Amino acid sequence: MISFAPIIPLALAAVSVAQTYSATYLPSNAPQQSEQGQSGTNQCGSSSNQTSECQNAYINAVDDFCLFAPPAPGANATIGDTERIEVSWCIKDGYGTRLIPNGTITGAYFIQTPDFVQITGAGNLTNINIPQGDEGGELDPHGADGNGNPIGGLVFSSAFGSLAQMHEWTNYMSDTEFCFRACKDGPNAPALCQHIYDVMGCMWNMPGNYNPGTFERCLADSGEPMGVYGTSTFFQGEPTTPSAHPAPNSSSCTTFTSIGNNLAISTGTTTSGVSATTTGASATTGTAATRTSTSSNAAQTGGSNGAGARFSFGWETLIAGVAVIMGMALAL
Ligand SMILES: *[C@@H]1O[C@H](CO)[C@@H](O)[C@H](O)[C@H]1NC(C)=O
Ligand SMILES: *[C@@H]1O[C@H](CO)[C@@H](O)[C@H](O)[C@H]1NC(C)=O
Ligand SMILES: *[C@@H]1O[C@H](CO)[C@@H](O)[C@H](O)[C@H]1NC(C)=O
Ligand SMILES: *[C@@H]1O[C@H](CO)[C@@H](O)[C@H](O)[C@H]1NC(C)=O
Ligand SMILES: *[C@@H]1O[C@H](CO)[C@@H](O)[C@H](O)[C@H]1NC(C)=O
Numbered sequence: 001m002i003s004f005a006p007i008i009p010l011a012l013a014a015v016s017v018a019q020t021y022s023a024t025y026l027p028s029n030a031p032q033q034s035e036q037g038q039s040g041t042n043q044c045g046s047s048s049n050q051t052s053e054c055q056n057a058y059i060n061a062v063d064d065f066c067l068f069a070p071p072a073p074g075a076n077a078t079i080g081d082t083e084r085i086e087v088s089w090c091i092k093d094g095y096g097t098r099l100i101p102n103g104t105i106t107g108a109y110f111i112q113t114p115d116f117v118q119i120t121g122a123g124n125l126t127n128i129n130i131p132q133g134d135e136g137g138e139l140d141p142h143g144a145d146g147n148g149n150p151i152g153g154l155v156f157s158s159a160f161g162s163l164a165q166m167h168e169w170t171n172y173m174s175d176t177e178f179c180f181r182a183c184k185d186g187p188n189a190p191a192l193c194q195h196i197y198d199v200m201g202c203m204w205n206m207p208g209n210y211n212p213g214t215f216e217r218c219l220a221d222s223g224e225p226m227g228v229y230g231t232s233t234f235f236q237g238e239p240t241t242p243s244a245h246p247a248p249n250s251s252s253c254t255t256f257t258s259i260g261n262n263l264a265i266s267t268g269t270t271t272s273g274v275s276a277t278t279t280g281a282s283a284t285t286g287t288a289a290t291r292t293s294t295s296s297n298a299a300q301t302g303g304s305n306g307a308g309a310r311f312s313f314g315w316e317t318l319i320a321g322v323a324v325i326m327g328m329a330l331a332l
Helices: 007-019 079-085 201-205 315-331
Strands: 056-061 064-069 087-090 105-112 116-123 137-139 154-157 168-173 177-183 215-220 250-256 287-291
Touching: 056 087, 056 116, 056 177, 064 168, 064 177, 079 137, 168 201, 177 201
Parallel strands: 056 154, 105 215
Antiparallel strands: 056 064, 064 087, 105 116, 116 177, 137 168, 168 177, 215 250, 250 287
8 A cells, every 4th residue: 555655646746737837928928938948939029030039839720820840950950859949930920930931831731629729731841941851750848857849839829719828739740741739728638739649640649631732721529639549548669559549520621722921932952041032922821612511531540650650769768868867967
């Protein structure tokens, strides 16, 4: 019986961590930096700028979302190497972030569920500094030391009323694919925005549509929490990896012909800063068609062989190890 003693405070701590957050911000009242060791800022103003160090991301709509990606290009800018310093890249102007150059995103699917909003899709994410061939990794507000990856990254959405911080979120990025889920604060948020499956990739964690060629927003069910199958919970490293859950059923879908902004993709080498060629069309977010459907999202639910297989194993563990070593070094 004594052997159970340490478990009780741990369990209680887990419950209280799930429900309480040290601070709640809006972009208008966020501090310069919300976490120690933060490379960028949460005071971003409203002028988008391609050297912005803003680390506030918004998940509002299929034509109004942001992704975390490296601040600078280079072979050493893999998501794994830069997870602590990613900056925010947005489709929409006005947040003081960088802009995702027009045409970078080739397909995007926004779903709004009772518990979260989510954007999934495909693109040439080398345009936002992810090195070609990078299998990518997972970003979340917890990180090895609780300060988040990126450190101090904040996520906001107005999908559930007025703009609010979403304390639980998870974002996978590779050079060709992205997925970002932001959960409404509440008891379901930690499980539905679970961040422990960092090597499993987008299609396992956020089964949904990743096809290029379409931009769509839908209402959807919340679906099942990643990794939880009835009463059993899968953990990475277990010998058998269960299939991804089916994509949550969706309805009231609206498709868009394109999403974008006026920022052209810059041409030339990534290091010499060759100037951009402007292609000059205006931002287009036109609604092409509305379909109402109760069928499930045309899903690529791909099991563990989806994008997940492309994720390298263990870098979060590695980072944790490095953090411990650094902590020891600091203590000396
Ligand atoms: C862009 O952002 C950087 C970093 O915050 C800042 O130093 C620079 O002055 C900004 N440039 C413009 C044109 O606003
Ligand atoms: C990548 O290498 C360049 C050139 O050596 C350096 O300036 C930059 O800080 C490095 N980036 C990271 C994330 O280590
Ligand atoms: C992605 O964009 C880069 C730079 O614009 C280009 O060199 C590369 O060929 C593109 N990759 C794909 C798969 O289209
Ligand atoms: C999704 O919708 C189909 C058809 O309406 C239904 O049979 C199925 O049970 C639904 N799935 C979930 C998980 O609700
Ligand atoms: C933005 O991209 C869309 C779709 O790719 C295109 O129709 C539009 O002309 C582009 N606008 C600019 C400014 O490049």
